Amino acid sequence: MSWQIFLPYLLVMALVTYLIRMLPLTLMRRQIKSRFVRSFLGYVPYAVLTAMTIPDILYSTGYTAGGVPDGLITACVGLAAASAAAWMKKGLLTVAIVASLAVAAAQAVLMYI
Amino acid sequence: MNANFRRGLRDGIPIGLGYLSVAFAFGIQAVSMGLTPLQALLISMTNVTSAGQLAGITLIGAGASLMEMGLTQLTINLRYALMSLSLSQKLDGSMHTLQRLIFSFCNTDEIFAVASSVKSRVGKYYLYGLMVFPYVGWASGTFIGSAAGTLLPAFVRTALGIAIYGMFLAIIIPPMRSQKPVRTVVILAGLMSILLRYVPGLRSIPAGYAIILCAVVASTVGALLFPVEDAQEAQDDGEKKGDEEP
Numbered sequence: 001m002s003w004q005i006f007l008p009y010l011l012v013m014a015l016v017t018y019l020i021r022m023l024p025l026t027l028m029r030r031q032i033k034s035r036f037v038r039s040f041l042g043y044v045p046y047a048v049l050t051a052m053t054i055p056d057i058l059y060s061t062g063y064t065a066g067g068v069p070d071g072l073i074t075a076c077v078g079l080a081a082a083s084a085a086a087w088m089k090k091g092l093l094t095v096a097i098v099a100s101l102a103v104a105a106a107q108a109v110l111m112y113i
Numbered sequence: 114m115n116a117n118f119r120r121g122l123r124d125g126i127p128i129g130l131g132y133l134s135v136a137f138a139f140g141i142q143a144v145s146m147g148l149t150p151l152q153a154l155l156i157s158m159t160n161v162t163s164a165g166q167l168a169g170i171t172l173i174g175a176g177a178s179l180m181e182m183g184l185t186q187l188t189i190n191l192r193y194a195l196m197s198l199s200l201s202q203k204l205d206g207s208m209h210t211l212q213r214l215i216f217s218f219c220n221t222d223e224i225f226a227v228a229s230s231v232k233s234r235v236g237k238y239y240l241y242g243l244m245v246f247p248y249v250g251w252a253s254g255t256f257i258g259s260a261a262g263t264l265l266p267a268f269v270r271t272a273l274g275i276a277i278y279g280m281f282l283a284i285i286i287p288p289m290r291s292q293k294p295v296r297t298v299v300i301l302a303g304l305m306s307i308l309l310r311y312v313p314g315l316r317s318i319p320a321g322y323a324i325i326l327c328a329v330v331a332s333t334v335g336a337l338l339f340p341v342e343d344a345q346e347a348q349d350d351g352e353k354k355g356d357e358e359p
Contacts, residue, residue: 035341045226047328048222092127
């Protein structure tokens with residue numbers, strides 16, 4: 001791709017993305033007084049993460065709708081293992097590794113069935 | 114090394130590992146769209162966002178107008194405004210304008226999530242530490258993927274794909290055990306997300322909007338049913354409430 005075509009795209013992408021992140025973080029300098037808004041913002045992280053995890057996690061190991069179900073099976077194994085580790089209050093890195101190892105193990109099993 | 118910086122570095126490791134694999138996939142895709150490895154790397158180093166970048170290279174490949182590019186990025190990435198607003202309530206006194214300008218650059222879904230899950234307020238050392246591995250992982254993953262995408266065995270790439278979500282679960286699930294407000298918000302957001310994904314009609318809502326919709330509705334219900342009691346963050350308050358439960 002020629003740089004003459006690429007650079008304007010790059011500039012627009014980077015600028016828009018940065019401004020969206022930067023403006024609220026930089027302009028909002030005081031603690032919000034409204035009890036409702038404070039409660040709302042406190043719950044946002046959990047809601048956002050849940051919406052990004054469910055159901056996307058099922059498609060994170062190569063499964064596509066209508067395709068071979070192997071990816072779906074390994075994803076479910078990974079989901080179960082990660083949920084169990086998280087339930088036991090393991091740390092972020094531990095749970096991430098458990099999820100990946102469970103998927104790897106499930107793949108190995110599927111390969112030899 | 115500053116203890117908070119080190120703590121941030123450590124918390125950033127799982128994000129960095131996850132990013133490495135996701136960025137790897139992005140790199141492969143960028144090259145297939147006609148970009149050079151250097152161009153793919155530049156996108157990752159200046160944008161630091163998965164969904165927005167993926168849409169971006171698709172638009173570049175399709176020769177879209179700059180206006181369309183700008184509007185698409187705005188739509189997909191608007192959720193960051195909500196996250197930045199939420200995080201603005203959690204920053205300590207060390208975060209002056211310059212520090213905010215620097216950190217904003219790297220306020221990704223995952224970094225936001227981890228920073229939000231810290232019990233106390235967060236300051237510049239922790240946040241700078243937290244940015245390091247994700248940024249390096251995202252940039253290097255993109256470059257490696259675009260330059261040598263086929264060298265890593267497929268099963269390793271596949272197994273790494275779930276790492277990011279495992280980390281999300283590690284943040285969501287523990288507070289669900291003890292805090293009814295968090296439990297309610299998570300279940301509601303999860304149900305909505307499923308509806309928005311699979312129900313015909315709702316399915317056509319772009320992913321960026323769907324996340325915002327889930328977050329706004331679930332958090333509004335949470336705030337109405339379980340308003341925080343004092344000047345603390347909702348998480349802290351939920352913690353207290355949860356402890357009172359049998």
